[in-house]
Amino acid sequence: MTLYYYKLRPLLAFEIILLIPLIYKTNTIFCAPSINKEEITQEKKLDYLNNTGSIITPSPSPFNENEDEGIGENVLIKHVSFFDRNKDGVIYPWETFQGFRAIGCDIMKSTVAGLVTNMALTRETRPGKFPSLLIPIEIKNIAKAKHGSDTGVYDTQGRFVPSKFENIFIKHAHTHANALTAEEVDEMLKENREPKDYNGWYSAYMEWKIFFELCKDKNGLLQRDTIRALYDGSLFERLERETQSKKHNQE
Template identity: 65%
Template sequence: MSHKAMTASSGSSHNKGDGNSRSSETKGGKSDKEGYTELEKHVAFFDRNGDGIVYPWETYQGFRAIGTGRLMSAVAGLLINMGLSQKTRPGKSFSPLFPIEVKNSRLGIHGSDTDVYDKDGRFVESKFEEIFKKHAHTHQNALTDKEIQQLLKTNREPKDLEGWISAYAEWKILHALCKDKNGLLSKEKVRGVYDGSLFKQMEKERLDLLRHK
């Protein structure tokens, strides 16, 4: 997913891209970036100051903003940035700050994935629909935990342990954060994480809730 998901994820690189990327103007540090691909929007949510770079503490802040606990947010900030930093900075020397370059997000796309993002990080509608056609057997527009397990198993590529782990972590975190009271992960939520809109929406809902307490 990130990502894909998740985000931005620390997945193994298929490196679906050549390292060159168009420039995109950043505006204010959230994920409403003009000219960004869907994958870049997903990653840019964690770019809290809008400078095009995501540091581990920003990943932590992003996860906290959507309601994730301190421990999980800290672990995510460490592992995601360690996994993606060098992949998104081709030709650059190692940095102990583990920065992720938003414009090169596509270079972190990992194996054993759904292919909902193409090699440039753009959303592929047909691949997204395929997830639910193949795996949503109980409910047409939602996935159960068991169906997610089957999806992960189906997408596994031989000898791709890093990709398996990344995909598992992404889907499990997404399910934990976004499942409904019946344990279902809705199609709308999955689409949101892929198109870069979900985390921004979750942050807004959380802030609204806190204001009304």
């Protein structure tokens, strides 16, 4: 379907199923007090401008880095709902397959994703139930399948944590204020590693690497808006539209 307490995370779950893509009700960005734009030199990197034109600097972090609670609804459910193709609240392997095909993955990757993702998430999302040979994923319990060593952008209830999202760029966007390079993604993954959480390391690595390869721009950058879109699932809808458009143009 691609963010942590499960044992084996699927190849393409970018915080994919969870491939954890996020975009939510927040533009909670804090502006530095009275900065004179004329005093800013090229050596003094600015993080970004918000839509009102206020200048935002990368340091110090405007957020409490220990903040772990998100806001609003369970956006993790929205994130994975793209793969619930018939909208019945349950994702079966063939729906995962269909979802990955819809966003442009080939048959082999989509097949692997359908099997591995569902095998990895079915137990945690169906607590107390007898295992099913159909390896379904119950969307309402998706937050129970979060793995460790991730960004923390989803809290334990599947809600979006604004400070964690902002810190991705404050800490790791060294080259471009609103985008990550491949090297910066690697840096982020290493920093997020929890001791001896090997499954979490693997899951986060696979999610971000595949996400990066699928969604980097022509300059090899993973843009801020793309990362936000991943977390709430709207990225998958965009990729589906782009895939359909490509097929239409080829006909």
